[in-house]
Amino acid sequence: MISRRDFLQVGLAASAIVGSSAFGTWGRLSANQALTQDQLLQFKTYGNVSLIHITDIHAQLKPVFFREPSVNLGVGMNKGAVPHITGADFRRLYGIEDGSASHYALSSDDFAALAQSYGRVGGLDRVATVINAIRADRPDALLLDGGDTWHGSYTCYHTQGQDIVNVMNALKPDAMTMHWEFTLGSERLLELVESLPFSVLGQNIFDREWDEPMLEIFPPYKMFERGGVQIAVIGQAFPYLPIANPHWKFPEFSFGIRDENIAAMIDEVRSAGADCVVLLSHNGFDVDKKLASVVPGIDIILSGHTHDALPEPVIIDKTIIVPSGSNGKFVSRIDLDIDSGIVRGYKHKLIPVFSDVIEPDPTVTSLIDAQRAPFNDALSEVIGTTDTMLYRRGNFNGTWDDLICDGILVERDAEIALSPGVRWGTSLIPKQEITREDIWNVTSMTYGETYRVEMTGEFLKVVLEDVADNIFNPDPFLQQGGDMVRTGGLGYHIDVNKSIGERISEMTLLSTGEPIDPHRNYVVAGWASVNEGTEGPQIWDLVENYIREIGVVELEPNYSVKVVV
């Protein structure tokens, strides 16, 4: 494995850019040393331009627990490369001390114990404090939101995104791009977009019928004059929205990576005098790495979608790629020294938003409370408690989806349960009460109906193979950035290095221990179908009923997926 020292040298050798990452100052503090806001925010202002990146907030207004994945496999050229390194290997790579603040923030093990010491993360009132501090250093810093902002909570669902729009507007972003926002449906989406005091950028948001860009509503880029230079920010929405999410909710739009169009936009902004090109991207990290290698001329990619948080940027050719985590857990600050069309150097810091350390901004706190006030009783109702840590992230399963699949099997009387491999969803630590809000944080969406159908064993295999190929295809441009569909009542083996049709084997019906018969019909229930007209109870109601019935959640370890790497 590549050592951190080698890694840094590779990064620098491949680039003429001189850069540094100020991660170490908070990274080595251990649990018994007090963290302070000053330590977290400490940054010697550098160069002439500052970028602030936040992404994949999933409408989390308040502080949350969020456990990073313990299993996050890379394939092809990304095998063993960040972010596909987890746990102790990740900490060794970056020189992170076990038990330290950055161990808790950036890796997965001992999460429950460390959560007791370090507390919750995020909260947009704390994020506001971080942003204000950066703006105090550099008043014209650019705040860029990578999208997946208007989705993921009880209040976001019930206000159709208005709560998060109101709070984000108070943070005064300069631009954003999108993914889950489209699942609000075209009409509501456009209504909100037209209300914004900033631009939604997307060079790959096209009119589906004519395959033309929609310049009026979603401009491909915007130029900003900052620090005496011109910064072009090009937007990149999630390329596979119509495949990964229900296209019937936004049928007017087409997406795709459209790398040739990015190249054309770079030419256009450079001709118009851009000194620096920033791609505000919702591609996912591996897609952004490949993009940087095939499209020259991007100085910075602010990378979202796959929820990765890395303490240092990854540099591909001359492009600096900065992933900034999810759920308001991190804010990235990137200072740049830009002169006559050249980025001469950068300074970067991934700022962890420890909610007990960073003071909330009182104006934003009261704005958040106002959004939640009409729903407080519903949000805070206790449905049950958990003895098991509940989290979602991981390539194959997480305890939240184990619980959801158990609930689906019981409540819909099914043999096999399927739960989508989304990467959003906050965590709970053992002995915590489960509120309605917690259930919505892992289930909220505009197509949450829980279907019940019959599928042949053969078709089940096709489904698993198809999803696996969307995650483990060695070509990053064919990856959609989610995790494997979670299965209840069904075990299987997977070899991630094989190709489609050959990855999945040993499919077993767990209730009987018998192999799945390709020709038999199985009763399958699941949620988040992309098909129009799906019928069934909403998943959050189903999970709430199930948790009420069992009272205390206590899950056995899940060994039903065997992974060959």
Place this chain on the structure above:
Amino acid sequence: MQFTRRQTLIAGSGLIAATLLPISAIAASYPDVGVPDDFTGGSPVSSGDITLDTPEIAENGNTVPIRVVAPGAVEIRVYAMGNPLPGVTAVSFGALAASQSTSTRVRLAGTQDVLAIAKMADGSFISTSNQVKVTIGGCGG
């Protein structure tokens, strides 16, 4: 109008009969496109200045936008190699054509290669192909 069971069965058997026709018999009704050998006559095909734009993954396999640009071509043909009838389109360019490019939409039966071949003024052929993935849908992050 209401179908009787008998009429429905007749209609159904008609469909079955149609699908049992040998592919060549159907292809004969599309003489302009055919299969690649019909176009090249077995001549060697090289790479060259020909660009084929396709999505990496089809948003909808029933209508996939494609575009071919081949400066200097006198004819461009496109084939979906995994379809029952591979021929998609054949476009000829006169001497006064301002540009040699074409775009259309194609239905793809599944993940497959789309092949574009251009016949140049000197009678030589150049080609390029892209794989287009057709998926049943996944889960967004």
